[in-house]
Amino acid sequence: MKKLLVILLAVLTVAVFAAPTHLVIFHLNDTHGHVWPYSEYHNPDIGGFARIATLVNKERAVNPNVLFLHAGDVNTGVPESDQLDAIPDFVTLHYMGVDAMALGNHEFDNPLETTFMQQRYAGFPFLSANFVTKDGRQLFKPYIIKNVGGIKVAILGVTTEQTQVLEPLHLNGGKFLNVEETVKKYLPELKKKADIVVVLGHLGYDGKYQPLGVQYTTSDQLAKDVKGIDVVIDGHSHTLMEKAAYINKTIVVQAGEWGKYLGRLDLWVENGKIVDYEWAAIPINMKKYLGKDENGNAQYEYVTEPIPEDPFIKMIADYYYSLGAEELNKVIGETKILLDGERTHVRGGETNLGHLITDALIWKTGADIALQNGGGIRASIQPGKITYRDILTVLPFGNTVYVEELTGKDIMDILNYAVKIPAGKGAWLHVAGVTYKVKDGKPVDVMVNGKPLEMDKLYKVAANNYMASGGDGYSMLKGKKGYDTGFVLADVVKEYIQKLGTIENYDNAPRIMMETK
Known part of the structure; x- marks a missing residue:
């Protein structure tokens, strides 16, 4: 009997003092065709999906509780991608294990048939709860729910209302409903179905893209006005945040542009609640320019340790890069x-x-x-x-x-x-x-x-x-x-x-x- 009591006390002790579940959400936004490494002024050979894959896979090797999200605008920006309707991007992201993407405004640069084709190649859902056809039908999933380490995570996708002004060519009368009203509509349902609610939004932070004559919802405004959102993972304004914003008990993050940085949000979850978090934008082979040496050669140092390319993802990216390159280089x-x-x-x-x-x-x-x-x-x-x-x-x-x-x-x-x-x-x-x-x-x-x-x-x-x-x-x-x-x-x-x-x-x-x- 004493032995049984000891065992029961041990079980109760473990239950009481069990560590919170550690969940990692990697995220990208506004990659705009930048599948491959590229160079900027005084910053050569940066970015690239194969390097991003290395970081994500490294975490997956030690932690099964990983989500990988894209906050929109995969389309438009690099010729090798544009020539092939961003198929290089979506195929590569598929093999990198992306779980879901919010539709960005540039996903509407093309006819909707192209967007549907891209989703088939991607193999992961394109989310937009607030885009509807002229007769009010939803063409894309509003949300998904993922079970990660026993934690149910709802991922609700929303697209900036500004798309109505920015990309009107291929909407065929479709429209973008108010983001705040849309999120409020889905929140009660998601709260019942999930422990954590993540809004995956292509919205823009701090009004950076506020146009004339159009009011649209920004991520910080959404967090301020709508209670009950746990996390907003954002895109659209290309904002590289130094630290996560914490607004009205909502974590808001965005990771720059073009795959220069990979956002990493670490959440510790206990009894269905976030009890702690950390966030960082990880530089992808970004460098500091040191000037020129005595021979006039530019000198650099890495901001962080160099990141090797994942060989499998590099192989896929290189294959697509070669297609049509000869014509482009004339x-x-x-x-x-x-x-x-x-x-x-x-x-x-x-x-x-x-x-x-x-x-x-x-x-x-x-x-x-x-x-x-x-x-x-x-x-x-x-x-x-x-x-x-x-x-x-x-x-x-x-x-x-x-x-x-x-x-x-x-x-x-x-x-x-x-x-x-x-x-x-x-x-x-x-x-x-x-x-x-x-x-x-x-x-x-x-x-x-x-x-x-x-x-x-x-x-x-x-x-x-x-x-x-x-x-x-x-x-x-x-x-x-x-x-x-x-x-x-x-x-x-x-x-x-x-x-x-x-x-x-x-x-x-x-x-x-x-x-x-």
């Missing part, structure tokens, strides 16, 4: 100068590359005016030989050229909207064929090819089909008399550069002049 021209497409420059001013792209539109179509949104320009072209790959990196979206017939009044509506766009927004306008001044926040002295704009005159205006469909808030272009030329914008720029040959210099004179008092 030289189509040369530039002696930097053609500036840096994000902060094209979303806050004019650049020679913005001028070149809009000039190419006029050259191809014979339009009076050309328009290009800064958010559609994704990279610079460095001095040297120019390849088709370079063009596709600058213009990765596959947009076609749309020509419309607009009155002078229509053009003033466009300019009145454009001058109110704050620096940093993708809607920032680049133009050709038209010049104007901005005085007291209004466009004045508008000239079309050197002549004053006439309100009743009809003008031929060329833009990409994204803007023509009302993208980036240019709703005044939607539904106007016009036609899609079928010319791919990247191909138009390629042909224009071929015509230019060697670019010794390019027009950088202001077309939009800011008047100061």
Whole structure:
């Protein structure tokens, strides 16, 4: 009898003092085609899915309680991926063991048939509880529940309402319901079914992407306004957080962009409650520039220990990289100068590359005016030989050229909207064929090819089909008399550069002049 009591006491002691369950959630966001290692200025050979796989697999080897999530925007950004509809990304992520992905706005860059095809290759669910068709049907799962080490984890996917403005081309009348209302709708159901509720959201943190004329839910706002969410894993704003935010008892995290960092959230769970957590964004072979040695060679040191590539994932990635590479690497021209497409420059001013792209539109179509949104320009072209790959990196979206017939009044509506766009927004306008001044926040002295704009005159205006469909808030272009030329914008720029040959210099004179008092 005494022996039985000792055993019972031992069992009770173990039960009382059992360690909490350790759950690890790895997460990525906004990888935008960056399957393979790549280089940035003073930061060579960084990122790459094969290195990320090494870290995830290392943890799986010692801890079975691992989830791996993607917070959206796999599509659009690297030519080898774009040419193959992001199949390299989704196949690789499949073999890396991703559990689920929230649909990002760039998952709607393509027709929905392409998105469904991508999901088949991925083999993991694409989640979006708030995207519905024009007749209110859900095309994608709203959530999944995973049993991890005896802990039931609900993963609810939501997509930024801003997609309605950013990617209207392929929605076919679909719409994005309010994120807060959607989460509130599902929370009671998820609380009954699961221990922990994770919102996997492509929302954006701290209003970084807040557009004009559209209110949309950010991850920090969601956490503040909706009680009962345990974790928000976020994307969209490309925010590299130094530490996890803790808002209204909700952990909010986001891990930068392009696979430069892998987010790792460690949770300790006891009796269905999170009792402790840690979070870090792990650098993927990021480096610190130390300057040049006596021979002029750049010197670097790793921020953390170098991460080897997982050989299996590398093999898959390398196979896809080789497909079509020969065509992408063909030289189509040369530039002696930097053609500036840096994000902060094209979303806050004019650049020679913005001028070149809009000039190419006029050259191809014979339009009076050309328009290009800064958010559609994704990279610079460095001095040297120019390849088709370079063009596709600058213009990765596959947009076609749309020509419309607009009155002078229509053009003033466009300019009145454009001058109110704050620096940093993708809607920032680049133009050709038209010049104007901005005085007291209004466009004045508008000239079309050197002549004053006439309100009743009809003008031929060329833009990409994204803007023509009302993208980036240019709703005044939607539904106007016009036609899609079928010319791919990247191909138009390629042909224009071929015509230019060697670019010794390019027009950088202001077309939009800011008047100061």
